[in-house]
Ligand SMILES: Nc1ncnc2c1ncn2[C@@H]1O[C@H](COP(=O)(O)OP(=O)(O)OP(=O)(O)O)[C@@H](O)[C@H]1O
């Protein structure tokens with residue numbers, strides 16, 4: 001079971017869809033990929049779509065928090081969407097639920113980053 | 118009166134990060150003989166992942182020649198899991214168990230591993246000796262089917 005990272009762009013929003021399992025092993029891959037994409041200097045905002053993420057542990061919290069810090073430094077916004085209940089529990093437990101903005105679907109998350117559809 | 122169902126398994130593997138998913142899947146499939154709920158299975162997978170990841174990152178500092186051992190006991194609906202390493206050990210267990218405490222913030226750790234274990238399991242015990250290693254003991258009482266049906 002690995003992790004797949006699918007990347008799309010809308011204006012200055014980087015849309016990242018994760019599917020599979022996000023743990024310590026696969027978090028490294030996500031971090032490198034997103035650092036690469038963000039270093040291109042195209043995007044200031046980030047939407048993380050977790051709809052097809054079937055497993056996550058504290059390593060996932062770490063990598064999401066790390067990208068939030070990176071995006072905040074760029075002066076951008078980060079929105080997380082389509083989080084499954086089991087993963088939602090982890091965000092709640094860590095208090096990150098209050099830090100990031102969560103949305104039901106990708107369109108709403110993109111709009112929250114200031115891009116009209 | 119029928120006897121209580123008892124079972125046991127033990128598993129040792131190298132301290133490589135790719136074994137984290139193997140370990141949680143192995144424990145989950147062993148537990149599945151108790152017919153757990155999806156939520157119980159996810160809880161167990163998550164805590165095994167936390168403890169094994171801690172052994173890899175903190176116990177062995179990502180050196181791949183360490184050994185991690187997992188023992189799992191089943192007794193009726195009670196599941197006991199022990200995860201051990203012979204790594205660096207924890208100097209201050211009290212501090213380590215605090216929510217958001219991490220000794221490795223530079224690695225993007227959130228310091229939530231122990232908090233997650235405590236939330237998902239009924240008992241969490243930490244036995245650690247500096248320079249000798251760490252053993253985490255976790256216990257969870259699964260709901261019986263009758264209890265599940267009542268809810
Ligand atoms: N097996 C271990 N060997 C040595 N030190 C450990 C071990 N497990 C935990 N620790 C210590 O306890 C601290 C807290 O662990 P915890 O899992 O709660 O957080 P973390 O691993 O730092 O971050 P996260 O789990 O959120 O990625 C660690 O930072 C580390 O210092």
Ligand SMILES: [Mg+2]
Pocket residue numbers: 058167170171229230231
């Ligand atoms: Mg941890």
